[in-house]
Amino acid sequence: MTNDTCIRRCVMGDEAALALVGGATFLETFAGILDGEAIVAHCRRAQSVEQYAAWLASADHAAWLLECQPGGAPVGYMVVAPAQLPLPDTTGDLELKRVYLLDRFRGGGHGSRLVSAAIAHAAGAGARRLLLGVYAHNAPAIRFYERIGFVRLGERRFKVGNEDYDDHIMGLVLGG
Numbered sequence: 001m002t003n004d005t006c007i008r009r010c011v012m013g014d015e016a017a018l019a020l021v022g023g024a025t026f027l028e029t030f031a032g033i034l035d036g037e038a039i040v041a042h043c044r045r046a047q048s049v050e051q052y053a054a055w056l057a058s059a060d061h062a063a064w065l066l067e068c069q070p071g072g073a074p075v076g077y078m079v080v081a082p083a084q085l086p087l088p089d090t091t092g093d094l095e096l097k098r099v100y101l102l103d104r105f106r107g108g109g110h111g112s113r114l115v116s117a118a119i120a121h122a123a124g125a126g127a128r129r130l131l132l133g134v135y136a137h138n139a140p141a142i143r144f145y146e147r148i149g150f151v152r153l154g155e156r157r158f159k160v161g162n163e164d165y166d167d168h169i170m171g172l173v174l175g176g
Contacts, residue, residue, distance in 0.1 A: 086154065122174055
């Protein structure tokens with residue numbers, strides 16, 4: 001079954017849709033990899049309506065929803081924010097904090113469309129680089145980012161529950 005989709009920039013009032021698709025995609029991506037109770041606790045905090053409302057209210061954060069048509073159901077999203085990654089110099093960089101799609105919508109070019117919108121936003125904002133963190137064992141996501149031109153710049157530890165997980169930090173140089 002194929003559905004049409006559209007990407008739109010989020011506004012205040014979209015926080016519940018972001019939290020719903022954020023929690024659903026995090027669960028779908030990490031079920032069987034991370035501890036279930038830790039996923040639920042992580043989503044309660046990191047994927048909360050309040051977290052997204054705070055980001056939407058902040059001038060230095062931007063979010064987009066991928067919506068299925070007809071009906072406008074949220075099936076993917078991304079957030080771009082000031083870079084907060086453990087690299088030597090992130091001055092002038094933006095971070096693609098989150099980009100997730102429901103599994104049913106992967107492989108149809110939707111992820112590329114979302115990341116292209118993030119790149120255009122970051123370039124338009126005058127960012128030097130667009131950075132991101134990706135789970136080190138998520139080979140399909142790493143290959144996806146590498147195809148776009150992202151390169152590995154470093155590592156970080158990502159805590160969910162009581163466990164630490166390895167992330168690759170990747171970056172894409174913007175502009176000339």
